[in-house]
Amino acid sequence: MKLTILGGGGFRVPLVYGALLADRGEGRVTEVVLHDLDDRRLRAVSRVLAEQAEGVPDAPVVSATTDLDEALRGAAFVFSAIRVGGLQGRAEDERVALAAGVLGQETVGAGGIAYGLRTVPVAVDIARRVARLAPDAWVINFTNPAGLVTEAMARHLGDRVIGICDSPVGLGRRIARVLGADPRHAFVDYVGLNHLGWVRALRVGGRDELPRLLGDPALLGSFEEGRLFGTDWLRSLGAIPNEYLHYYYFNRETVRAYQQAERTRGAFLRDQQARFYAEAADPGVSALRAWDRTRAEREATYMAENRESAGAGEREEEDLSGGYEKVALALMRAIARDERATLILNVRNRSTLHVLDADAVVEVPCLVDAGGAHPLAADPLPGHATGLVCAVKNVERQVLSAAESGSRATAVKAFALHPLVDSVNVARQLVEEYAAAHPGLGYLK
Known part of the structure; x- marks a missing residue:
């Protein structure tokens, strides 16, 4: 089975390959094609993968190319982890936002909007090529902003594109660990958008263990989110937020x-x-x-x-191991082998959250099988989350509209409507500064 990795010269690709090396099951990935625009990065990552494969029998064969069409042909799965503009682009996103007095972060606020505006046109082109060259392939999207990019690609690939993120996995793992539960046997009731979600329950054997955590200040303050947000705030929310909500709550x-x-x-x-x-x-x-x-x-x-x-201190050692590669492998296994799995993924909403339309991409638990990822029924969003989720989803839709139309006015609207950008004049300034910093935004007129 062929897996194509877009952004194949990226730094985290060895995590994915390491997970593939550990998979010995039937129908596993046997061929990996790395695609990147930078041949130097491809060579470096190929060297890392070659060393990883030493002594591993039947390791997936690795090849590299800068030809996108060649990389896509015959792929069963396409893993998209591109970074349009590279890390220099991310640094510019952060610099411009902070100079304007607003958050500079790659997926949240002004930086996330700028990143989305230059990434969506590239992601849409990839989606169209996949539909033409590998119509039976499943696309696993890790390209940030993951929810926004997945929604852009879904307009051309439907449910054959699925977004993944390691943040909910890590959060669920930490909660289970502090409660003394096995994460493999715990159901994490997580709901929201990518980098904007909350754990509302953690069920073990049908019993919700989250009230026990929220009711014990010492236990609640013993793990990263408790230290990051503060126990009083978490108890007020009655839920455990994704770490990225720290940008909103403590902006x-x-x-x-x-x-x-x-x-x-x-x-x-x-x-x-x-x-x-x-x-x-x-x-x-x-x-x-x-x-x-x-x-x-x-x-x-x-x-x-x-x-x-x-004042949250250093990260715990158990949280330094990543996790998105395990989600990607579990997703591929479930689809390729029709092995049912429950994973938190970015998929089209359908009727899961009634405050959003069917095509809005949300991040929720899904049942995965050979037919893809199916969002599970969920209780309504908590009251404190509804307005924030709807506001940010509206911003994402403005970004998609601006990317499709090339309208600078719509881009300004996207920035101005974001909860972390507090002025229309600041939004106009951001669009001007980002357009000057990024040639890839030259399409905005």
């Missing part, structure tokens, strides 16, 4: 922390990964060991400004 503190940081996250990763790719190009260096060192530093510094502003 002023986060913006201040980001403005005071020596470098933005994007600039840090840009410089860090530049060092890795340069090191991995040296034939005398173990590319795998260089990658391992870089990944450990990357994970340890994740959301460091948020944790510092909240």
Whole structure:
């Protein structure tokens, strides 16, 4: 079975390949094609994968290409993890937003809108090519902003595109761990949009264990979200928010922390990964060991400004291992082998959340089988979440409209309507500054 990885020169590709190496089941992936626009990055990542495969019998065969059509032909699964504009683009997204006094983050607020505006046209082109060259393929989208990009691609691929994210998985794992439950046997009642969701219950054997956590301040404060948000706030909500909601609930503190940081996250990763790719190009260096060192530093510094502003301390060791590659592998297994699995995914809403229309992509538990991902029935959104989810979904729709029409006025509207952008004049400034910084936004007129 052929898996094509778009963004195949990306830093996290070895996580996906490592998961594939551990899969020995029938119908597993036997061929991996890496596609990227940067041949140098492809060579570096190919070296890492070759070292990973050493001593592994029947390891999936890896090839690399810069030809997108060649990469897509014959694919059973397409894993999309592209970054339009690279990490320099992310650094610019953050810089422009922070200079305007609003949040600079790659998926949330102004930075997420800018990233979406330049990513959606590329993602739509990919979706059209998949529909033409590999109509039976399933697309697994990890490209950020994941919910927005998945919705853009779904307009051309329907339910054959499914978005994934490791944030809900990590959150559910942490809650189960602190409650002494096995995450593999716990049902996580999670609902919302990508990077904008809440755990409302964690059921083990049909019993909801979340009230026990919320009722014990010491237990609640013993894991990352408890320290990040504060136990009083979590008990007021009656739910555990995705870590990205810290940008909403503590916006002023986060913006201040980001403005005071020596470098933005994007600039840090840009410089860090530049060092890795340069090191991995040296034939005398173990590319795998260089990658391992870089990944450990990357994970340890994740959301460091948020944790510092909240006094949350360092990340726990168990949370440094990632997880999206496990979601991707579980999703592929369930579809390819018709092995039923329940996963939290980004899919079209249908009738799951009544406040949103059927085509709106939401992030909810889904039953996955050979027919794809089917969202499970869910209780209505909590009252405190409804307005925020609807507002952000409306912003996503404005981004899609601007990307389709090329309307600068609609792009301004997208920024102005976001809850974390507090002025129409700031929205106009952001569009001007982003258009100047990103040639990929030249289509906005």
